[in-house]
Amino acid sequence: MPLSVGIIGCGRMGQQYVDVYNTLPGTELVAIAEHNPERRRVVGERFGINALFADAREMLAHVTPDVVAVVLPGKYIHDAVLAAVEAGVRGVSTDKPIGAVLADVDEMVDACAEAGIVFGGGNLQRAMTSVQQAANRLQAGEFGEIIGASVHRYGGEISGGGCQHIAVLRRLTGAEVTEVIAWGEPAEALQQESDEGLQINGQFRLSNGLVCPVFPRDTPHRGVDVWTQDALVRWDWGDPQIFTGLDDNGQRIEIDPNYAPAEYPQFTYLGTSIQSFISVVERGVEHENELFISGRDLRQSLEVAIAAKHSALRGSVPLSLPLEDRSLSLHPVDYRWLGGDQSGRPQTLDEAAGNA
Ligand SMILES: NC(=O)c1ccc[n+]([C@@H]2O[C@H](COP(=O)([O-])OP(=O)(O)OC[C@H]3O[C@@H](n4cnc5c(N)ncnc54)[C@H](O)[C@@H]3O)[C@@H](O)[C@H]2O)c1
Structure with missing residues (x-):
């Protein structure tokens, strides 16, 4: 049985995740959550997915994939990771930077650890x-x-x-x-x-x-x-x-x-990151320290x-380190924190359709 996969956030980076998951043997994309309605429609058509939702919670109320890739602007990662943990996925991954406030990131790391869920990193060198x-x-x-x-x-x-x-x-x-x-x-x-x-x-x-x-x-x-x-x-x-x-x-x-060489050089380190994540999800959370990049590493x-x-x-x-004051924070630039649409660098529909 392939591992079912849900993508949460299907902008520029999320679409690259889909390409990798659609290529790897042993995984099957089953659902996409994407906030922007026009982009949601276009990526659904592009990737042949009908199970389309507005956000993580809506998706997870309908379907619980084995793994969920959270590819959202930083501000929205925390809620999506916790929703995935509550839904009972086997693995959840995120990208960088993982958040801004240390206490929020602790909550994600601890929630995954307590539930025995593999917490993967993302597209890092x-x-x-x-x-x-x-x-x-x-x-x-x-x-x-x-x-x-x-x-x-x-x-x-x-x-x-x-x-x-x-x-x-x-x-x-x-x-x-x-x-x-x-x-x-x-x-x-x-x-x-x-x-x-x-x-x-x-x-x-x-x-x-x-x-x-x-x-x-x-x-x-x-x-x-x-x-x-x-x-x-x-x-x-x-x-x-x-x-x-x-x-x-x-x-x-x-x-x-x-x-x-990497098995899928066309995907560079996103491919190897996802391969390592999938391999650990398949073998069990006790292998989490073998992740090429983990949520803990991002923290x-x-x-x-x-x-x-x-x-x-x-x-x-x-x-x-570890820092005593977990209320400390550092925000990334707007594009990373709020995403392209809100920071003024939206992805065009043509790009989202894979035509540009
Ligand atoms: N590791 C890397 O090299 C690298 C490179 C670029 C981006 N990133 C990270 O990847 C993440 C996404 O970046 P991007 O370039 O794809 O941004 P983007 O703005 O192109 O895409 C984000 C998508 O998420 C959607 N979205 C926003 N809030 C949502 C929500 N609550 N639920 C569902 N969908 C929502 C937006 O509509 C948008 O389509 C960010 O965390 C960014 O920092 C990492």
């Missing part, structure tokens, strides 16, 4: 098979002991795009961020509710004892470096580069990392971003 393979090799000790890590370009949107950095850093190092000290600029960006334009300088203390410098802009790199005595693994968006040893000029030597990314902002706001005080 951490889910690339190459990132997973590089991390496995680092942690197996292939390059020796990890002795350093750094984060580059943690700025602009630390909750939106910066989410990617924290998720990859934790996976490559196999460590948690346990303390954040940060400096933030410009001053106006620190005062506002959203992460728009905020640039963070700082350092993260990791659970393996390392202190990881954080740079706000291109160094010229834009991702995460992790190094051992004579090797460097560099995630700079895309497949991580691997360097081992030095040439006669003392320059690092890049090697062919020989990554095994950690948000929590680090919030800690960075608040450390900077309070004069670069060290803040320990």
Whole structure:
């Protein structure tokens, strides 16, 4: 029996989810919840789905799919995830950023954990098979002991795009961020509710004892470096580069990392993210720590971003994680929080129909 799938939110990103679920063997799209009536009609026709609903609660009152993919603007994720938990799905996934207020995200993580429901992440680079393979090799000790890590370009949107950095850093190092000290600029960006334009300088203390410098802009790199005595693994968006040893000029030597390719390369990391999610739902929630990207990972990314902002706001005080004050928040930019229709970047019907 294939796993039945419901998509909640079928805008730009939700339509990509549908393409993946329609391609993977072992899953069957059965329902779509989409708020915008014209887009709902068009995506229903495009994907051949008659079970069309206005929102999560309406959908779940009629049908309980095995898995539900919540692909909504941030403001609406919390309610949809809790509705899926109440309906008794086997797995629910969301995308980034998972929310704005820590307590809301805790509620989602706890509700899934208490009900034994797999809580998946979404379309993040951490889910690339190459990132997973590089991390496995680092942690197996292939390059020796990890002795350093750094984060580059943690700025602009630390909750939106910066989410990617924290998720990859934790996976490559196999460590948690346990303390954040940060400096933030410009001053106006620190005062506002959203992460728009905020640039963070700082350092993260990791659970393996390392202190990881954080740079706000291109160094010229834009991702995460992790190094051992004579090797460097560099995630700079895309497949991580691997360097081992030095040439006669003392320059690092890049090697062919020989990554095994993804099964559905056309879907890049959304495909591998969903494959890993489906595999864990099939095998059971006790395998949840094998998810390439989970709801918990998204919470950690948000929590680090919030800690960075608040450390900077309070004069670069060290803040320990988990943060004590769960009422703290950081909103993403309007497009991520409210979606295209409300932020002025609506998807046209032609695009939604797959014609543009
Ligand atoms: N991981 C990534 O690379 C990435 C990239 C883009 C977007 N995203 C995330 O994906 C999510 C969706 O982004 P998008 O680009 O598809 O946005 P979008 O605005 O194109 O689509 C969102 C859709 O959800 C619908 N919607 C809004 N509220 C709803 C509700 N309560 N119930 C049902 N439908 C509702 C809207 O009508 C719209 O069609 C956001 O969380 C965004 O941050 C992630």
